[in-house]
Amino acid sequence: MYANSTCYDLFVDNNNTLYCSMYHQHQVVKRSLNDPVGTSAHVIAGTGIAGEASYELELPWGIFVDTNLDLYVADFLNHRIQLFQYGKSNGTTVVGYETPNPTFHLSFPTTIALDAEKYLFIIDNDHERIVGSGSYGFRCLVGCYGQDSQSDQSNPLYDFSFDRFGNMFVADGVKSEIQKFQYLEESCNDSLVAKSIYKSAITSNSSTYIHHCRKSGSYYQAIQMNVTITGVYTFLIKSEMTVIFQYMHQNSFDPFNMSKNAIIYAIINNLNYLIDYRSPFQLMETLQLQANMPYVFIMTTCSPNNTGNFSIEVFGPNHVNFNRIGEYL
Incomplete structure (x- = not known):
């Protein structure tokens, strides 16, 4: 040809x-x-x-x-x-x-x-x-x-x-x-999939930390997760906010050093894509999790004025337990 x-x-x-x-x-x-x-x-x-x-x-x-x-x-x-x-x-x-x-x-x-x-x-x-x-x-x-x-x-x-x-x-x-x-x-193996959902919001009353992209504090929320069966879990994160930083920590997290013990770090950036901001932006991650290992999921923003609703859906071999926690673990 x-x-x-x-x-x-x-x-x-x-x-x-x-x-x-x-x-x-x-x-x-x-x-x-x-x-x-x-x-x-x-x-x-x-x-x-x-x-x-x-x-x-x-x-x-x-x-x-x-x-x-x-x-x-x-x-x-x-x-x-x-x-x-x-x-x-x-x-x-x-x-x-x-x-x-x-x-x-x-x-x-x-x-x-x-x-x-x-x-x-x-x-x-x-x-x-x-x-x-x-x-x-x-x-x-x-x-x-x-x-x-x-x-x-x-x-x-x-x-x-x-x-x-x-x-x-x-x-x-x-x-x-x-x-x-x-x-x-x-x-x-879809026959083994269980679905767990966590819904919440980052507000002006949420805890804050100093992100590298700003001199003032950014809001965040920490959610502890527990799994009882070791396996592969898929996370579907939805957010109404324009810029979201997502972390997952194993064992513990420190708001003064968000990258410490982090096993997932991702950015949900609605500003980079021409989408309808009225609909939540979605990001999917897949990860191998160990039973009886404490995990902490962090949802945070870059802009100090960035607030809004978000949700976390988890698909895996068993249900995941969510528990919103304070500033340290």
């Missing part, structure tokens, strides 16, 4: 058709490999002009074609994943701020893949992480807590792939190494 632009990604579907994402031409083309004399390709997504409309792309990168011949495109500069159903030129945003109910947001997505159950896996390039969908929506899988030297953290990512057992292999763009992340079968 002749293409007049660099192919940033290639894919061959079950019908032996070759697809090419033409990054600089803002379109995806395909050609049947069963036609020995065919040299030209025809456009199946994008117009050749950069744009953000449903029928347009801007710097398309990763592509994936499922068994229904539907095309998924990592629309790099539009920060979204577009689905083009077979034979359709108009795409649907399946991940990104334009989705009907935005729950997970991307920044310059590159590689994408789809498993047999049609769950999406995406390299969220600017955030240096891999995210994936599941029974309860999207969650972070790799590089969830920022750069670090540990294997479950991430630097800029180049590519990833799965073996037949579901294990993930990730090519690190900085360390020149390939990391293996093992598939945990118990985390995908």
